[in-house]
Amino acid sequence: MSGEPDGPEDRLRRFATIWSRAIFPVTASSLTRVEFEKELMPLARRLRDALGERTLDAPAAQAVGAALIGVHCTDPEALTRTLDVVDAYLVLYCRADEDRREDELRARCARLQHSVAAGFAQALRERTLVEQEAISRAALSARSAVAEALHASEARFRAVFHGAAIGIGIADLEGTVLEANDALVRMFGGAENLVRGRNVVEWTHPDDAPHLWRLYEELVRGEREHYRVEKAFYRPDGTALWTNLTVSLLRDADGVPQYQLALVEDTTERRLLNLRLRYEATHDALTGLPNRTLFFERLEKALAAGDGMRFGLCYLDLDGFKTINDSLGHAAGDRLLVEVADRLQGCATAPGEMVARLGGDEFVALTTGRDTAAEVDDLAGRIMHALSAPIRIDGRELTVRGSIGIVEGPAAGERSPAEVLRSADITMYRAKSAGGNRYELADPEADARAITRHGLTTALPAALERAEFFIEYQPLVHLGDGSVRGAEALVRWLHPQHGVLGPDQFIPLAEDTGLIVPLGRWVLEESVRQARVWQERYEDAGSLRINVNLSPMQLTHPGLVSDTVDILERFGLEPGALCLEVTESALIGADDDLLKPLRRLAEMGVDIALDDFGTGYSNLANLRRLPVSVLKLDRSFTQGMQRFPADPVDLKIVEGIVALAHSLDLSVTVEGVETGAQAEQLRDLGCDTAQGWYYARPGPPDRLHELALCDATR
Numbered sequence: 220m221s222g223e224p225d226g227p228e229d230r231l232r233r234f235a236t237i238w239s240r241a242i243f244p245v246t247a248s249s250l251t252r253v254e255f256e257k258e259l260m261p262l263a264r265r266l267r268d269a270l271g272e273r274t275l276d277a278p279a280a281q282a283v284g285a286a287l288i289g290v291h292c293t294d295p296e297a298l299t300r301t302l303d304v305v306d307a308y309l310v311l312y313c314r315a316d317e318d319r320r321e322d323e324l325r326a327r328c329a330r331l332q333h334s335v336a337a338g339f340a341q342a343l344r345e346r347t348l349v350e351q352e353a354i355s356r357a358a359l360s361a362r363s364a365v366a367e368a369l370h371a372s373e374a375r376f377r378a379v380f381h382g383a384a385i386g387i388g389i390a391d392l393e394g395t396v397l398e399a400n401d402a403l404v405r406m407f408g409g410a411e412n413l414v415r416g417r418n419v420v421e422w423t424h425p426d427d428a429p430h431l432w433r434l435y436e437e438l439v440r441g442e443r444e445h446y447r448v449e450k451a452f453y454r455p456d457g458t459a460l461w462t463n464l465t466v467s468l469l470r471d472a473d474g475v476p477q478y479q480l481a482l483v484e485d486t487t488e489r490r491l492l493n494l495r496l497r498y499e500a501t502h503d504a505l506t507g508l509p510n511r512t513l514f515f516e517r518l519e520k521a522l523a524a525g526d527g528m529r530f531g532l533c534y535l536d537l538d539g540f541k542t543i544n545d546s547l548g549h550a551a552g553d554r555l556l557v558e559v560a561d562r563l564q565g566c567a568t569a570p571g572e573m574v575a576r577l578g579g580d581e582f583v584a585l586t587t588g589r590d591t592a593a594e595v596d597d598l599a600g601r602i603m604h605a606l607s608a609p610i611r612i613d614g615r616e617l618t619v620r621g622s623i624g625i626v627e628g629p630a631a632g633e634r635s636p637a638e639v640l641r642s643a644d645i646t647m648y649r650a651k652s653a654g655g656n657r658y659e660l661a662d663p664e665a666d667a668r669a670i671t672r673h674g675l676t677t678a679l680p681a682a683l684e685r686a687e688f689f690i691e692y693q694p695l696v697h698l699g700d701g702s703v704r705g706a707e708a709l710v711r712w713l714h715p716q717h718g719v720l721g722p723d724q725f726i727p728l729a730e731d732t733g734l735i736v737p738l739g740r741w742v743l744e745e746s747v748r749q750a751r752v753w754q755e756r757y758e759d760a761g762s763l764r765i766n767v768n769l770s771p772m773q774l775t776h777p778g779l780v781s782d783t784v785d786i787l788e789r790f791g792l793e794p795g796a797l798c799l800e801v802t803e804s805a806l807i808g809a810d811d812d813l814l815k816p817l818r819r820l821a822e823m824g825v826d827i828a829l830d831d832f833g834t835g836y837s838n839l840a841n842l843r844r845l846p847v848s849v850l851k852l853d854r855s856f857t858q859g860m861q862r863f864p865a866d867p868v869d870l871k872i873v874e875g876i877v878a879l880a881h882s883l884d885l886s887v888t889v890e891g892v893e894t895g896a897q898a899e900q901l902r903d904l905g906c907d908t909a910q911g912w913y914y915a916r917p918g919p920p921d922r923l924h925e926l927a928l929c930d931a932t933r
């Protein structure tokens with residue numbers, strides 16, 4: 220050793236340096252070696268002090284051993300090296316007392332090493348214990364946290380499972396139901412054994428969609444994760460339980476399919492409601508027959524069937540239904556329609572046949588198949604036959620007739636339902652124009668030429684403006700002396716395409732659209748003007764009267780009285796020269812409000828005639844109430860007299876009516892007199908006036924001049 224001898228602190232530091240170099244490599248400390256050496260300095264000092272004490276300070280040495288643990292020297296190798304360093308260098312560098320004997324210091328050092336080792340071991344054990352405890356506590360608490368979470372999620376699942384309003388079931392992959400919640404059990408009637416333990420394939424239902432069980436197989440084979448279907452089940456009482464069923468595959472942690480989870484939503488009520496709403500939307504409330512909507516759906520399908528399939532359609536419109544409805548009231552009319560609907564339904568019971576009500580008194584019957592040409596003809600025949608028996612309503616026997624238009628053809632998707640129906644409508648109209656109570660087959664060429672209701676209706680307003688209407692006059696002849704007493708004004712339409720159209724073809728349309736009011740006013744004006752012309756030019760012809768028809772709608776129009784008065788005044792015709800013809804059906808059941816305008820006109824001297832008497836199921840006793848002065852016996856009475864000899868019952872009826880009319884101060888006009896024999900007979904029965912082809916067909920106004928003149932000169 221050279222130079223100044225080291226002081227005790229220098230020697231102590233050297234000891235600490237040696238110590239730190241020895242054990243630093245085996246510590247788990249995060250310090251640098253120099254920092255670590257600083258940590259060891261106080262320990263080194265305590266060892267030095269302990270070495271110098273008179274009595275052995277074992278606890279101090281133990282504390283040093285324990286402190287080593289505190290600075291992360293937990294490896295036993297660190298202890299071994301520490302003991303080596305203490306053994307070799309402590310006495311050398313740290314002896315404070317030069318006087319003490321070497322052997323005494325060595326002995327002391329050995330005991331200090333003992334204490335250091337003891338302190339080290341004790342501290343290490345304690346620390347291990349603490350660590351173990353912390354670890355086990357941590358492990359314990361970690362474990363219980365997982366369990367708790369599991370438990371919580373399980374509890375939540377259980378709560379959801381049992382409390383859910385939706386049915387939940389769990390089945391294994393063989394289909395056996397392992398679990399079912401309360402809602403599901405309730406859906407199946409409430410008994411658990413009806414669900415749990417069952418195999419899902421037992422729930423096959425005839426209404427199952429064809430792909431349903433394929434989806435199921437794919438799921439249990441693990442080829443799909445879930446599927447959703449609408450499915451029906453049988454309840455124990457045999458009723459159907461309809462559900463939205465969602466089935467999901469449950470896999471284990473390794474992805475292996477384990478269970479199937481079914482969510483079952485009871486849709487029975489909703490389905491019933493939907494069915495009912497659908498039923499109401501597609502059926503006629505009065506008759507219960509399918510309505511236009513459903514019929515169009517079916518017709519559309521039938522028309523697109525293809526592959527040699529055909530369709531046949533009968534379009535039926537009742538003849539004279541309006542008269543029944545107007546005269547007997549809507550309640551009776553409704554009952555009649557219900558009865559007709561029943562009869563029609565009985566005509567189309569074969570598969571592929573259906574009957575529907577399109578509205579009002581219009582019905583359709585549809586037949587589909589390969590031989591509809593023959594079938595539809597048969598069907599129309601059955602319908603006509605079904606209608607032929609009288610219908611009893613309110614103690615009356617009503618005869619119902621109908622006109623049918625038939626369309627038949629291949630279901631090749633060439634025609635739309637609307638086109639087919641239009642063709643049927645046109646054809647029905649043709650049957651009606653031909654006198655009704657018959658069926659006609661559609662003819663495409665005739666269709667092209669056909670006068671359609673729609674076409675006429677839209678052309679009506681312009682027709683009035685363009686003066687396409689004209690009036691023909693048909694003489695009214697006095698049966699006693701054969702003199703012409705006047706004429707009935709009968710309106711016609713000179714249609715630019717279709718030629719002359721009769722009132723039956725357009726008056727109903729004018730009534731439907733309200734155009735009848737201006738049209739009727741024009742007819743009245745024109746007829747009154749014409750009557751005035753006759754009176755002025757042919758004074759010898761006497762006071763010719765003019766009969767003008769009034770529609771029910773004109774009757775309720777508020778301007779009726781004022782318009783009539785205005786027209787009469789304008790043309791200078793006395794009210795007594797005008798007779799307004801009102802159909803019987805428009806007046807039966809009429810209340811005083813409706814009769815008031817007619818009564819006012821009657822009081823002014825205008826005659827009111829009850830037209831088509833005998834067709835409207837009128838109550839004869841009711842006649843007294845009405846402000847009428849003329850009865851016009853319907854043509855049907857006259858027709859009954861065409862046979863020779865005439866039916867004695869018919870004759871008696873006419874005789875009775877005439878007697879009654881006369882007793883009520885009504886004069887009687889008969890319509891439709893076509894032969895001299897009829898005219899004679901009617902005169903004998905007491906009728907006053909006649910009208911018919913026997914005398915003259917309706918014609919231009921000049922014709923009447925001639926007729927009137929010639930009998931004035933007779």
Ligand code: C2E
Nearest residue numbers: 708709710721722723742768769770891892893910911912
């Ligand atoms: P209506 O008032 O009963 O008219 C008599 C109908 O019988 C007329 O038919 C006439 O041409 C027809 N007729 C006359 N004599 C004979 C005969 O001997 N044999 C046959 N088979 N028929 C005969 P039309 O002109 O077709 O009129 C039909 C109906 O149209 C009329 O029946 C009337 O209710 C209505 N009508 C005609 N013109 C008008 C009008 O200006 N306004 C209104 N609201 N209705 C009218």
Ligand code: MG
Nearest residue numbers: 707768800830
């Ligand atoms: Mg008339």
Ligand code: MG
Nearest residue numbers: 830831851890
């Ligand atoms: Mg008439």
